[in-house]
Structure formats: structure tokens, C-alpha cells
Amino acid sequence: MAAALTVEQQIQQLDDARKLVLSDANYYPQIIQGILPIIGPAARVELRRWGAEFLAETFAAPKVAAQQKETLALMVLETLRAMVENPLEDTAVVKSVVQAAASIYPLVFRWIVNNSYDGPTWERMIAIKTRILRIWDSASAGVRICCIKFAQRVVLVQTVGPDADPRRGDPMEVSLSMVPQSHPILTPGNLGAEAQGLLDRMLGVFQESTSDAILIDATLNTLSILIRARPQVANRILNVILNFNPLKQANSPMTPKLRVMVKSMEKTTRLLLMNVNKRDPQNPLAGRIQQYVQRMMQSRSEIFDEASRKRGPPEPTDGLDAAKRQKLGAQVSAPTPRFHVPPLQPGAHTIAELFTVTTDEGLKAFDVSQLTADLVVKISVTILQKIDADTLNQAVDGVKLRYKSLEAAPPASINPATAPLGVEDDDDDYEPDFFAAEDTEQILNKLDNAPPETEEPIIRAPDVGLKHFTLPPAPPLTAEQAAQIGQGTITRVFGVMQTLDEPAKKIKSGMNRLAASAYDRDAWITIITRLATRASAGLEEPATPVKVESNDPGSRSLSNTIRESLYLYVLEDFRKRIDVAVAWLCEEWYNDKVQMKLGEEAVLHYEKWVLKVLDGIVPYLDARDKVLTRFLSEIPGLSLDVLSRVKGLCRDPAMVNLALTSLLYLVMMRPPVRDIALDAVEDIWNTYEDAKPIAAKYLTKWRPGFAERLKAKNDEDKKENGTGVAVAA
Numbered sequence: 001m002a003a004a005l006t007v008e009q010q011i012q013q014l015d016d017a018r019k020l021v022l023s024d025a026n027y028y029p030q031i032i033q034g035i036l037p038i039i040g041p042a043a044r045v046e047l048r049r050w051g052a053e054f055l056a057e058t059f060a061a062p063k064v065a066a067q068q069k070e071t072l073a074l075m076v077l078e079t080l081r082a083m084v085e086n087p088l089e090d091t092a093v094v095k096s097v098v099q100a101a102a103s104i105y106p107l108v109f110r111w112i113v114n115n116s117y118d119g120p121t122w123e124r125m126i127a128i129k130t131r132i133l134r135i136w137d138s139a140s141a142g143v144r145i146c147c148i149k150f151a152q153r154v155v156l157v158q159t160v161g162p163d164a165d166p167r168r169g170d171p172m173e174v175s176l177s178m179v180p181q182s183h184p185i186l187t188p189g190n191l192g193a194e195a196q197g198l199l200d201r202m203l204g205v206f207q208e209s210t211s212d213a214i215l216i217d218a219t220l221n222t223l224s225i226l227i228r229a230r231p232q233v234a235n236r237i238l239n240v241i242l243n244f245n246p247l248k249q250a251n252s253p254m255t256p257k258l259r260v261m262v263k264s265m266e267k268t269t270r271l272l273l274m275n276v277n278k279r280d281p282q283n284p285l286a287g288r289i290q291q292y293v294q295r296m297m298q299s300r301s302e303i304f305d306e307a308s309r310k311r312g313p314p315e316p317t318d319g320l321d322a323a324k325r326q327k328l329g330a331q332v333s334a335p336t337p338r339f340h341v342p343p344l345q346p347g348a349h350t351i352a353e354l355f356t357v358t359t360d361e362g363l364k365a366f367d368v369s370q371l372t373a374d375l376v377v378k379i380s381v382t383i384l385q386k387i388d389a390d391t392l393n394q395a396v397d398g399v400k401l402r403y404k405s406l407e408a409a410p411p412a413s414i415n416p417a418t419a420p421l422g423v424e425d426d427d428d429d430y431e432p433d434f435f436a437a438e439d440t441e442q443i444l445n446k447l448d449n450a451p452p453e454t455e456e457p458i459i460r461a462p463d464v465g466l467k468h469f470t471l472p473p474a475p476p477l478t479a480e481q482a483a484q485i486g487q488g489t490i491t492r493v494f495g496v497m498q499t500l501d502e503p504a505k506k507i508k509s510g511m512n513r514l515a516a517s518a519y520d521r522d523a524w525i526t527i528i529t530r531l532a533t534r535a536s537a538g539l540e541e542p543a544t545p546v547k548v549e550s551n552d553p554g555s556r557s558l559s560n561t562i563r564e565s566l567y568l569y570v571l572e573d574f575r576k577r578i579d580v581a582v583a584w585l586c587e588e589w590y591n592d593k594v595q596m597k598l599g600e601e602a603v604l605h606y607e608k609w610v611l612k613v614l615d616g617i618v619p620y621l622d623a624r625d626k627v628l629t630r631f632l633s634e635i636p637g638l639s640l641d642v643l644s645r646v647k648g649l650c651r652d653p654a655m656v657n658l659a660l661t662s663l664l665y666l667v668m669m670r671p672p673v674r675d676i677a678l679d680a681v682e683d684i685w686n687t688y689e690d691a692k693p694i695a696a697k698y699l700t701k702w703r704p705g706f707a708e709r710l711k712a713k714n715d716e717d718k719k720e721n722g723t724g725v726a727v728a729a
Contacts, residue, residue, distance in 0.1 A: 011046060017035070041086055073109075108125045145218040158176050158231065213260075223237050224276075272688045488559060531559070586635070611645070647659065648685055660694050663681050
């Protein structure tokens with residue numbers, strides 16, 4: 001079926017497979033196993049190009065886990081070897097293969113360090129490396145750039161790196177310090193010598209008489225990583241760069257291509273050195289680097305700005321020519337042209353017409369009221385700053401003349417044809433007649449002599465009042481919509497809390513304190529923690545009387561969403577927000593105890609979240625941190641699982657003192673958990689060799705009989721060792 005497909009159809013199917021793995025990285029093993037037979041050396045060049053590019057993209061993708069990449073690298077090594085060793089292979093295929101090999105080399109190196117029996121895998125990697133280093137100088141420019149990247153990766157792997165902190169550094173950091181001296185395949189001395197030779201080969205591009213700007217820029221970009229990750233070779237690299245002059249080719253005839261090349265090399269070199277000084281201002285070569293950068297910028301300015309600098313100011317041809325005055329700075333004042341304000345025509349005028357001094361009909365028709373007040377103020381201020389004072393005075397004088405002409409004009413007469421009704425010429429002579437007011441007796445006589453009134457039917461106004469109106473009921477919310485709305489509310493609440501300053505005065509503490517007694521950070525924390533712990537109390541329906549909260553993501557409630565947000569809020573800055581974590585976990589513990597005491601079916605949350613918070617902060621603890629001791633001493637309940645996390649810190653020798661000090665604090669200050677804390681200390685004494693002296697000191701003081709048992713054990717060990725020596729003799 002596959003043979004009947006055309007190349008275009010096969011590539012279309014391969015593109016669909018690529019889209020699949022980009023959406024879900026778990027499909028990479030199946031897809032790579034399926035495409036390896038299709039993209040082999042006997043396949044069409046189009047398929048080989050696609051396959052090599054896909055492999056390079058796979059091992060460079062950060063979405064794929066390092067352990068998964070290590071497994072996939074063992075699968076593709078033979079295919080990459082067959083492609084790169086083909087002398088007639090397509091250039092695009094070779095480029096992608098070298099890129100994939102650069103990403104794979106640290107993975108294979110790490111695999112061989114941990115699995116010394118796998119000699120064939122290392123032989124395949126050595127064959128690929130040898131072929132790449134052989135074609136480095138003879139291949140095209142694109143392939144050579146990829147070879148430089150491969151060489152840089154080999155130097156990184158085969159040189160000794162700084163001591164990596166597993167809690168902060170890259171867990172997949174690979175360096176020569178990982179290789180034991182007795183490794184059957186890898187020899188640290190030979191690998192280190194090879195790395196130094198490759199570094200010399202990379203730096204040789206700066207010492208060649210004819211330099212290629214593309215290779216120099218590529219080398220500089222790779223050296224920046226070596227300077228940062230391998231301090232022991234940084235000074236050596238910087239000394240070579242400081243002896244390199246990217247502007248040396250500017251002495252030859254300057255063609256457009258050469259101009260671009262020289263500018264590119266100079267800029268890349270300058271930015272690299274400036275970045276080195278920025279990252280480490282106290283490095284020994286900082287002063288020399290600063291001088292080099294300043295000298296380079298001055299030389300660049302002299303070379304590329306020479307033409308414009310040689311042109312002097314143009315000489316005036318006719319004295320103070322108006323076109324030259326700005327360049328020569330001649331202070332020649334010209335008379336301000338007369339600004340003409342046309343007079344108003346006879347008749348009635350508006351205030352806008354009085355103050356309109358322009359003759360442009362388009363400007364007159366523009367409605368200024370459409371602009372906002374702020375924009376009008378900005379325009380007015382800008383105009384007043386730039387307008388000439390004489391022009392402004394002439395405009396003001398023109399408006400004054402208009403106003404005086406309107407004052408001197410006679411009043412307009414009333415047109416008889418358009419005069420309002422009832423207006424006559426002798427209105428000013430009209431005087432109303434005044435009559436004496438009628439007294440009470442006269443008013444009563446008039447009412448007696450008045451004719452009887454006839455009853456008329458009462459006409460009621462129609463009832464136009466609004467009838468009862470009811471809005472239609474809103475459609476019911478789905479579970480997803482309700483969860484989404486609740487999440488938005490929680491996000492806004494946490495946004496408000498993060499904007500509040502740290503409280504200067506603590507509010508009244510205790511389980512019965514008011515939750516909203518003040519608009520501060522503590523009040524919001526109390527509200528949020530009680531929404532998470534008490535709002536849904538009794539509403540959950542477990543299958544058993546007491547049930548620990550499930551981790552099923554499908555059963556998320558509003559309370560669990562708030563808990564998750566609280567957890568993330570604490571981990572953002574756990575050293576400053578450890579009080580939030582303690583307050584929250586106290587509420588969880590209190591709620592669990594109340595529900596269990598009432599005999600109701602309840603879901604327990606405290607144990608899950610205290611372990612989750614502890615797992616979140618432990619990887620980032622420092623040996624001098626006191627936050628762990630405070631956290632363990634203030635949370636209301638301690639279990640064996642919590643203490644097992646503390647015991648796990650002793651795997652790092654630097655954290656032994658912190659773990660044992662925290663447990664000693666529990667022994668001294670929390671008598672109810674003294675026994676399990678001492679059991680944890682004794683377990684540490686039995687498990688970790690580095691912790692024995694400190695743990696024995698604590699156990700001798702706080703656990704009666706431990707000193708006798710320890711002495712008896714030492715005597716027994718001495719006796720066994722003596723017996724062993726006698727038997728061996």
C-alpha cells in the first residue's frame with residue numbers, strides 16, 4: 001500500500017504525523033519507529049530531507065522530556081550514521097543530521113556513563129562525530145555552521161563543569177566530571193584533550209588571514225555559551241577574541257558586500273564582549289574589554305562615517321543666503337508678514353463668526369465640538385507655544401476692530417411683515433387699568449345670582465399604567481460554565497489580595513475571629529481560606545463515613561479550585577507567605593476535626609494539602625532557611641508522611657543540619673509528637689552516613705538507652721571486625 005503512494009502523498013502523511021506529535025509528545029516513540037524505515041539511505045531525497053529535519057526538530061524540542069530523548073537517541077543513531085557517512089548525501093540532509101547529532105551527543109554520553117556495557121552505541125556515536133569533524137572544513141557554509149555547533153556541544157560535554165546544585169541546576173547537565181576514573185569505555189584524560197583540541201580549532205577562525213563573516217559570527221554565537229557555562233576556559237576564549245580585529249578587512253577596497261560583512265563581525269564581537277561585562281562586571285578582563293569596545297566603536301565611526309565627516313559646511317554663494325542661514329547660524333530677522341483679518345459683513349453675527357479669523361472654508365465648516373476637551377487643550381497649548389507673537393497680536397487687533405464695528409452699528413428695525421402678532425407702535429404707552437378688589441359680600445351675591453350648573457358626564461382618562469412584567473428566566477448554567485465563572489471570581493479576589501500591602505498591625509487572631517474586620521491582607525486571607533474550607537462543609541457526599549480527598553481532576557469543585565489557587569499563591573513567594581499557608585492549613589485541620597466530631601460523612605483535606613505544600617517548598621529550600629522549622633512547628637498536625645519528607649532532605653549532605661534542627665525543635669517544643677520525631681531522627685541515623693554524628697548527639701540526649709545501645713553496637717562491630725581479621729589471617 002505504501003509503495004503505491006507518490007512522494008507527495010507520503011510527505012503529506014508524514015506532515016500529519018508531525019502535527020500529531022506536536023500536539024501530544026507521547027506519540028514520539030511510535031512515530032519515530034514508524035518513519036525510520038521510510039527515511040533510510042535508500043529512500044528518495046525528499047523523504048530523507050523530511051526525516052532528517054524531523055529528527056533534528058525532535059531532539060531540539062523542549063516539549064520532549066530528557067529521559068524520553070535519551071531513549072529515542074539510541075533508536076536513531078544507526079540511521080543518522082548511514083546518512084552522514086554517505087559521500088553523495090544531499091546538503092540539506094547533512095545539515096539536519098549534524099544538528100540532530102549536536103542535540104544527541106550529550107544524551108548518548110550520559111547513557112554511556114551510566115551504562116558502561118553498551119559499547120556498540122558509543123561506537124556509532126564516535127563514527128558520527130568523526131565524520132562530522134572530517135567534513136567541517138570542506139563542506140558548504142551552512143553545513144560548516146552546524147559543525148561549529150556540534151563542536152561546541154562536544155566541548156561542553158568533554159570539559160569539567162561547575163558543581164551543579166540538583167535543586168536549582170539543570171538535572172540533565174552533562175560534563176566530564178560525571179565520568180569516573182575507572183570507566184571501561186570513557187577515559188577522562190583523552191576526552192578532555194580532545195575537547196581542548198576542538199576548542200583550538202574553533203578559535204582558529206579568528207587567526208586566519210582571510211576570515212569569513214558567516215563562520216566568525218557563528219563561532220562567536222557558540223562561544224558565548226562556553227564562556228558562561230565553562231569558566232575555566234572563559235579567559236582563554238576572551239584573550240583570543242580581544243586579539244581579533246573585525247575591522248582589518250576595511251583597509252581593502254570597500255564593496256557593498258564587504259561593508260556588510262565587516263559591520264556584522266564588528267557588531268557581533270562588540271555585543272558578545274558587552275554581554276560578558278554585563279553578566280560579570282568584576283571579571284579580571286573587564287577593564288581590557290571596556291577599552292576594546294570603546295576602541296572598536298571609535299574605529300568603526302572613523303571608517304564608515306568618513307565620507308560624511310569630510311564634507312565641511314557649504315560656503316554661502318551670495319552673502320547671507322536665506323537657504324543657508326540655518327546652517328551658518330546667521331541671525332537675520334525678516335519682517336513678520338501682515339496678518340489680515342477680514343471685517344464682518346453688515347447684519348447679525350454669532351460669537352463664532354466674531355472670533356473666526358481664517359478665510360479657509362474647510363476650516364470654518366469643521367465642528368470643534370467633536371473633539372474632546374483634553375485634545376483641545378493639547379492643541380491649544382502646542383499652537384500657543386509655536387505661534388509668532390506679532391501674528392497673534394495682529395489677530396487680536398483684528399477681532400477688536402470687529403467688535404467695535406458691531407457696537408457702532410445701528411439697531412436693526414422690526415420688519416412689519418414678520419413682526420409678531422399683537423405688537424403695535426404704541427406698546428410703550430400702554431398702561432393697565434387697576435380696579436379695587438371685591439369684598440366678601442359682593443362675591444357671595446354673585447354666587448347667589450349665578451345660573452345653576454348642569455352636570456356633565458365625567459370622562460375618565462384611560463388606564464395607561466404599566467402592567468406586571470416579568471423577565472424570562474435565565475437558562476441554567478452547566479457545570480463547566482459554573483466552574484469557569486467561579487474561577488474568574490477567585491482570580492479577581494486573589495488579584496485584590498496581591499495589591500494590598502503587608503498589614504502593619506495584625507488583626508485579632510483565633511478560630512472565631514471576624515473574617516472581614518478590616519480591608520487588609522489578613523482579612524482577605526481569612527475570607528478565602530474559609531470559603532475553601534467551610535463553604536462546602538457537609539455538602540460533599542463520599543461513599544464512606546470518612547474519606548480522604550480524591551485527586552481525580554474530573555471531580556473539581558469550587559472549594560478545590562480555591563485551594564489550588566491558594567497553593568499557587570503560597571509557592572510564588574513561600575518565604576514571605578508561609579503565614580498564609582499556616583493559616584490555611586489550620587482552617588483545613590479545624591474543618592476536618594469538626595466534621596469528624598459531628599459524626600457526619602466528611603472528606604478530609606488537611607493531610608493531602610499539607611503534603612502538597614511541603615513537596616512544593618522542599619526543592620527550593622536553602623541550608624540556612626528557617627522557614628521549614630517554622631512551618632513544621634505551626635501546622636496543627638504532623639504525620640509520618642510529613643516527617644518522611646523531612647528525612648528525605650538528608651539525601652543532600654548540605655541539608656542534613658536543617659532537617660535535624662527542624663526535628664530537634666519538634667522534640668523540644670511539641671511533646672505530643674516527640675516520639676515520632678525521635679523515631680525519624682533514629683531512622684536518619686541508620687540510613688545516612690553523613691548525618692550520624694549530629695543524629696547521635698540528639699538521640700543520646702533525648703532518647704534514654706540510646707547511648708548504651710550505641711556502645712554495645714560499637715563493641716559488637718569491633719568484635720566482628722577482629723574475627724574477620726583472624727579468619728582472613
